[in-house]
Amino acid sequence: xxxTPSDSASADVPDSSRTAGYVLRPVRETDAPAVLAAFSSAPxxxxxxxxxxxxxxxxxxxxLRDDSARSVAIADPDGVLVGVVGVRVDAVERTGWVHxxxxxxxxxxxxxxxxxxxxxxxxxxxxGGALERLELGHxxxxxASGGVARAAGFVLEGREREKFLVDGTRVDVLTYGRLPGDxxxxxxxxxxxxx
Ligand SMILES: CC(C)(COP(=O)(O)OP(=O)(O)OC[C@H]1O[C@@H](n2cnc3c(N)ncnc32)[C@H](O)[C@@H]1OP(=O)(O)O)[C@@H](O)C(=O)NCCC(=O)NCCS
Numbered sequence: 452x453x454x455t456p457s458d459s460a461s462a463d464v465p466d467s468s469r470t471a472g473y474v475l476r477p478v479r480e481t482d483a484p485a486v487l488a489a490f491s492s493a494p495x496x497x498x499x500x501x502x503x504x505x506x507x508x509x510x511x512x513x514x515l516r517d518d519s520a521r522s523v524a525i526a527d528p529d530g531v532l533v534g535v536v537g538v539r540v541d542a543v544e545r546t547g548w549v550h551x552x553x554x555x556x557x558x559x560x561x562x563x564x565x566x567x568x569x570x571x572x573x574x575x576x577x578x579g580g581a582l583e584r585l586e587l588g589h590x591x592x593x594x595a596s597g598g599v600a601r602a603a604g605f606v607l608e609g610r611e612r613e614k615f616l617v618d619g620t621r622v623d624v625l626t627y628g629r630l631p632g633d634x635x636x637x638x639x640x641x642x643x644x645x646x
Contacts, residue, residue, distance in 0.1 A: 469560035472528030485532040492555035564602035604636035
């Protein structure tokens with residue numbers, strides 16, 4: 452018998468103090484400088500979108516704010532956007548493709564794991580997004596993304612061989628899925644601010 456969204460929301464992890472003060476909130480049009488700062492923070496952000504200036508950041512924000520994207524910002528204790536969790540919804544199939552990124556200075560403290568678990572729990576909850584399947588994929592040379600996926604309750608489903616061409620080398624992608632009947636992650640949710 453899988454645990455439930457409410458079980459998950461009341462769960463906690465020993466190191467959640469490392470993310471004290473961080474919240475989830477809507478992505479705002481005024482977030483462009485923060486989005487650009489995140490994309491400038493590490494080379495591995497290059498494949499998350501074409502953001503090399505504030506115009507590019509504004510275009511990405513427009514895409515993230517689109518209804519079917521259901522994206523939320525991860526904000527630091529000062530309210531500054533430091534990351535994003537997005538769910539691109541296929542309304543016909545009632546599924547969602549999950550993506551996420553966070554500024555390099557805010558990594559390694561369990562922040563993205565908490566944010567993705569929170570958003571995905573909400574999207575699968577009958578009284579929330581009511582989606583029936585969530586999916587994601589990551590390159591095999593991106594183990595941190597796999598850690599986020601597993602911490603957020605995703606199950607490894609497969610391997611797409613040589614899917615991407617990265618700097619002249621073909622790289623495999625690991626694919627994950629999460630269903631409402633899978634065990635819900637035992638990880639503390641990030642709080643949400645009002646819009
Ligand atoms: C992937 C990414 C979102 C992880 O963010 P994060 O906030 O550092 O993630 P967390 O702190 O929640 O850590 C997640 C897991 O990865 C592990 N991890 C973190 N950095 C790692 C690294 N460099 N190598 C291996 N494992 C790592 C953590 O230990 C944790 O595993 P655990 O739950 O078993 O302890 C971040 O590195 C990022 O934004 N990368 C660029 C964009 C990207 O790759 N997005 C995903 C596309 S599929």
